[in-house]
Amino acid sequence: MDLLSASAVNWSRxxxxxxxxxxxxxxxxxxxxxxxxxxxxxxxVKTGDEKWKFATKFWQKIFxxxxxxxxxxxxxxxxxxGTNWSNYSWFVGDIFGAPLAIEGIFAFFMxxxxxxIMFFGWNRVSRKMHLASTWLVFVGASLSAFWILIANxxxxxxxxxxxxxxxxxxxxxxFWAVAFSPVAYNKFLHTTFSCWAVGAAFATGISGWYxxxxxxxxxxxxxxxxxxxxxxxxxxMLAVTGDGSAYHVxxxxxxKLAAMEGLYKGKEGAGxxxxxxxxxAKMVYNDDVDPYIFKIELPKLLSLLGYRNIxxxxxxxxxxxxxxxxxxxxTTALPFEERQARGRKAIQxxxxxxxxxxxxxxxINAGNSTAAAAAASAAANHETTxxxxxxxxxxxxxxxxxxxxxxxxxxxxxxxxxxxxGMYYILFFMIVLYFIxxxxxxxxxxxxxxxxxxxxxxxxxxxxxxxxxEVGRQPWTIQDILPVQAAASxxxxxxxxxxxIMFAVLFTGLLIAEVTIxxxxxxxxxxxxxxxEA
Amino acid sequence: MITYDFLQKYWWFIMSLLxxxxxxxxxxxxxxxxxNSLSRKEDEKKLLVNALGRKWEFTFTTLVTxxxxxxxxxxxxxxTSFGGAYWAWMILLFCxxxxxxxxxxxxxxxNIYGVNVYRAFLFINGVLGTFILGVLVATxxxxxxxxxxKGNIAGLGTVGPVISQWQxxxxxLELFANLRNLCLxxxxxxxxxxxxxxxxxxxxxxxxxxKRSRKFVLFNGAPFVVFFLVFLIWTLFAxxxxxxxxxxxxxxxxxxxxxxxxxxxxxxxxxxxxxVAVLYGIFQTVFSAxxxxxxxxxxxxxxxxxxxxxxxxxxxxxxxxxxxxxxQSSLTLQNSSSSEFTLSAMAVVSLFVPVVIxxxxxxxxxxxxxxxxxxxxxxxxxxx
Numbered sequence: 001m002d003l004l005s006a007s008a009v010n011w012s013r014x015x016x017x018x019x020x021x022x023x024x025x026x027x028x029x030x031x032x033x034x035x036x037x038x039x040x041x042x043x044x045v046k047t048g049d050e051k052w053k054f055a056t057k058f059w060q061k062i063f064x065x066x067x068x069x070x071x072x073x074x075x076x077x078x079x080x081x082g083t084n085w086s087n088y089s090w091f092v093g094d095i096f097g098a099p100l101a102i103e104g105i106f107a108f109f110m111x112x113x114x115x116x117i118m119f120f121g122w123n124r125v126s127r128k129m130h131l132a133s134t135w136l137v138f139v140g141a142s143l144s145a146f147w148i149l150i151a152n153x154x155x156x157x158x159x160x161x162x163x164x165x166x167x168x169x170x171x172x173x174x175f176w177a178v179a180f181s182p183v184a185y186n187k188f189l190h191t192t193f194s195c196w197a198v199g200a201a202f203a204t205g206i207s208g209w210y211x212x213x214x215x216x217x218x219x220x221x222x223x224x225x226x227x228x229x230x231x232x233x234x235x236x237m238l239a240v241t242g243d244g245s246a247y248h249v250x251x252x253x254x255x256k257l258a259a260m261e262g263l264y265k266g267k268e269g270a271g272x273x274x275x276x277x278x279x280x281a282k283m284v285y286n287d288d289v290d291p292y293i294f295k296i297e298l299p300k301l302l303s304l305l306g307y308r309n310i311x312x313x314x315x316x317x318x319x320x321x322x323x324x325x326x327x328x329x330x331t332t333a334l335p336f337e338e339r340q341a342r343g344r345k346a347i348q349x350x351x352x353x354x355x356x357x358x359x360x361x362x363x364i365n366a367g368n369s370t371a372a373a374a375a376a377s378a379a380a381n382h383e384t385t386x387x388x389x390x391x392x393x394x395x396x397x398x399x400x401x402x403x404x405x406x407x408x409x410x411x412x413x414x415x416x417x418x419x420x421x422g423m424y425y426i427l428f429f430m431i432v433l434y435f436i437x438x439x440x441x442x443x444x445x446x447x448x449x450x451x452x453x454x455x456x457x458x459x460x461x462x463x464x465x466x467x468x469x470e471v472g473r474q475p476w477t478i479q480d481i482l483p484v485q486a487a488a489s490x491x492x493x494x495x496x497x498x499x500x501i502m503f504a505v506l507f508t509g510l511l512i513a514e515v516t517i518x519x520x521x522x523x524x525x526x527x528x529x530x531x532x533e534a
Numbered sequence: 535m536i537t538y539d540f541l542q543k544y545w546w547f548i549m550s551l552l553x554x555x556x557x558x559x560x561x562x563x564x565x566x567x568x569x570n571s572l573s574r575k576e577d578e579k580k581l582l583v584n585a586l587g588r589k590w591e592f593t594f595t596t597l598v599t600x601x602x603x604x605x606x607x608x609x610x611x612x613x614t615s616f617g618g619a620y621w622a623w624m625i626l627l628f629c630x631x632x633x634x635x636x637x638x639x640x641x642x643x644x645n646i647y648g649v650n651v652y653r654a655f656l657f658i659n660g661v662l663g664t665f666i667l668g669v670l671v672a673t674x675x676x677x678x679x680x681x682x683x684k685g686n687i688a689g690l691g692t693v694g695p696v697i698s699q700w701q702x703x704x705x706x707l708e709l710f711a712n713l714r715n716l717c718l719x720x721x722x723x724x725x726x727x728x729x730x731x732x733x734x735x736x737x738x739x740x741x742x743x744x745k746r747s748r749k750f751v752l753f754n755g756a757p758f759v760v761f762f763l764v765f766l767i768w769t770l771f772a773x774x775x776x777x778x779x780x781x782x783x784x785x786x787x788x789x790x791x792x793x794x795x796x797x798x799x800x801x802x803x804x805x806x807x808x809x810v811a812v813l814y815g816i817f818q819t820v821f822s823a824x825x826x827x828x829x830x831x832x833x834x835x836x837x838x839x840x841x842x843x844x845x846x847x848x849x850x851x852x853x854x855x856x857x858x859x860x861x862q863s864s865l866t867l868q869n870s871s872s873s874e875f876t877l878s879a880m881a882v883v884s885l886f887v888p889v890v891i892x893x894x895x896x897x898x899x900x901x902x903x904x905x906x907x908x909x910x911x912x913x914x915x916x917x918x
Contacts, residue, residue, distance in 0.1 A: 098879065100602035105599055105884075120901055
């Protein structure tokens with residue numbers, strides 16, 4: 001079958017990656033600061049201390065700047081499923097569209113509505129109502145993330161659906177299985193904590209800058225107190241939920257796990273690479289070249305994380321492509337060629353089903369009941385064949401085993417760098433809290449510098465997390481069911497390239513403006529003059 | 535009895551209602567398109583920007599929800615129209631990206647490009663956002679050049695694996711060469727500007743701007759009425775895309791949309807009442823210097839009129855997204871909707887919409903207890 005041009009598909013992927021990457025620069029800060037400013041405003045309402053109010057208002061200002069550009073990049077993401085991934089939209093839209101719609105109805109409206117009160121309501125609603133609005137903005141933003149991540153998790157672990165050959169699409173048959181799949185639940189927690197982490201790292205870093213400049217020191221210490229606690233909780237929970245992610249990836253997307261670890265040949269009692277460098281001479285998945293130049297490994301840990309058993313077999317890239325190892329359920333993994341053959345059988349069965357159903361319809365219209373019955377019987381047979389082989393459907397669109405392998409170096413380095421940054425931040429926030437406890441944060445200049453210059457690391461970790469999640473699952477838009485080359489729209493590479501450039505220029509221009517605006521606002525510091533309130 | 539057919543119609547009603555609400559909320563865009571022409575001084579511009587800036591998220595959120603709900607309820611429309619009329623949708627989205635940052639950034643120090651660039655962004659969003667949306671909605675009646683072959687994904691056919699194929703290489707730009715599409719595009723643009731003028735009359739505590747806004751109601755209301763009537767009459771008497779309820783075949787029927795109105799008298803009555811309400815709001819505001827509630831009449835009228843117009847596009851055995859090059863590829867409520875299970879699940883979700891409307895109403899009331907004046911910009915703490 002003629003598939004879409006690789007160039008058009010790759011430009012569509014690039015455009016989605018560009019938009020998602022930019023979107024994820026702004027959203028984590030929105031959610032993270034949302035929590036921090038809600039806690040601060042709670043303290044203000046509880047204690048009546050105006051300084052908490054000034055702090056709240058300052059972070060709200062930063063929040064507002066981020067929210068605007070986060071929204072700007074978000075709208076493109078939603079509509080791109082239609083514009084660039086047209087086949088995908090029909091093939092799984094029956095399931096995938098629901099969380100997006102619910103996100104709009106429940107979460108985004110809540111966020112957008114109460115943000116107005118949060119910004120403009122200081123003098124127009126009661127103190128408690130204003131506090132409730134600030135919390136609801138945070139809840140709305142988190143709910144928004146929840147539904148979007150349900151959608152994303154479903155792509156990685158499709159459940160709660162059945163293929164309908166009549167409508168040629170997957171149809172939802174269990175809403176709760178989709179909404180509360182273990183992958184979705186864990187993904188939501190992991191991603192939400194990463195947002196808290198970015199917000200905390202940002203607020204701590206900016207406060208560190210104020211301490212360095214000896215300005216707004218009281219505000220800075222207050223902000224660090226809250227954000228360091230949020231940050232420590234967030235990074236510890238990131239480690240906990242990261243463990244959950246690794247477990248789910250091992251079960252549902254073993255190729256991604258193998259790429260994350262650069263593991264080409266599987267083994268029992270596999271170790272986790274703590275630090276390592278991949279060998280660029282490794283060109284083919286099944287050659288004899290050592291995949292690592294060097295590595296330091298924590299023995300047995302990968303087996304433990306992935307399968308909760310220190311001696312479990314962890315399949316490598318070559319095992320997954322060539323098959324032959326024993327799966328968790330005791331069956332033997334099929335080689336790519338077999339899965340491809342079964343996938344093509346399923347696709348052919350779908351084509352045959354469609355053809356005989358048309359014949360059946362023609363026969364009915366012609367009044368030929370015998371031919372109609374024969375066609376119906378043939379359709380039933382094709383449907384059976386399709387269902388028997390549907391688990392391999394997407395493999396039918398792939399050409400060779402290498403198509404199953406994502407970009408290993410990108411996935412490997414992204415994963416390890418992300419983990420290292422996470423570990424670093426746990427230590428960092430413990431030290432910050434210690435110095436806060438000792439009341440010497442305001443005089444410890446080296447720590448203030450470290451706080452400031454660490455901020456980009458938190459952003460980097462968030463971006464790397466998404467690289468692992470999304471690059472690591474290639475070539476699948478829907479795991480095992482629909483690869484990217486069968487999911488895109490029928491549009492030329494030139495058109496997509498043009499819109500890619502349009503959005504790249506626009507987003508970059510807006511990012512530069514956003515950063516300079518934030519720098520100005522930070523330099524200006526919290527406004528301590530407005531005290532009037534309803 | 536809640537049947538699949540009922541759910542498909544229910545969801546078309548929800549989409550139509552969301553469409554109606556979206557067109558009403560486009561008053562924000564209409565206002566953006568006339569910030570410079572309506573005001574002379576900087577403080578006037580600032581007041582207009584801030585009056586609109588407290589509402590822009592509602593329009594934006596409704597657009598996002600409209601997209602999500604269409605995806606969930608009629609995914610074949612999502613895949614066919616968005617993936618096909620690529621350029622029309624992309625330019626529309628580009629305009630909304632420009633809008634999203636422009637309120638927050640325009641008066642902030644360090645915004646690099648200066649206040650005028652962000653106001654130009656708002657202007658672009660105001661003009662193109664409304665116009666393109668009008669053109670795209672018009673294609674529900676005039677048709678587009680696409681084919682749909684669900685078997686393509688299994689290798690049937692000769693056009694490759696993609697189910698929905700746009701047949702015009704301009705990918706949506708050709709829609710702007712259709713005069714009837716342009717009429718609705720201009721009608722929506724001038725309607726949005728009319729509604730914005732009515733909104734300013736209602737919300738602003740500023741004598742000069744209020745007076746000018748009343749004039750703008752007339753200047754924009756008149757072309758709106760002309761363009762809308764041309765589109766309406768043309769559409770009522772043009773051929774429409776009918777569906778044979780037995781065979782599901784799609785065929786052209788003379789005066790199909792007029793027949794739909796006649797076959798659905800309640801829809802026709804509500805449509806006419808909506809039009810009357812829009813016109814009443816306009817006329818009263820123009821001719822009565824004390825009348826300030828035009829936005830509520832014209833706004834409610836807009837919601838009802840657009841909702842009924844979209845019902846006419848999809849109900850009564852009509853293909854709501856017709857293909858002008860292959861009639862049988864046209865999208866109907868039956869062949870493009872989600873499964874019965876998904877529509878049912880989403881119908882349960884839709885029962886919570888009144889809660890959403892209630893808190894939006896609360897927020898609107900809380901912030902709009904009094905009309906917005908220049909003094910409020912100083913005391914509210916957050917200004918654009």
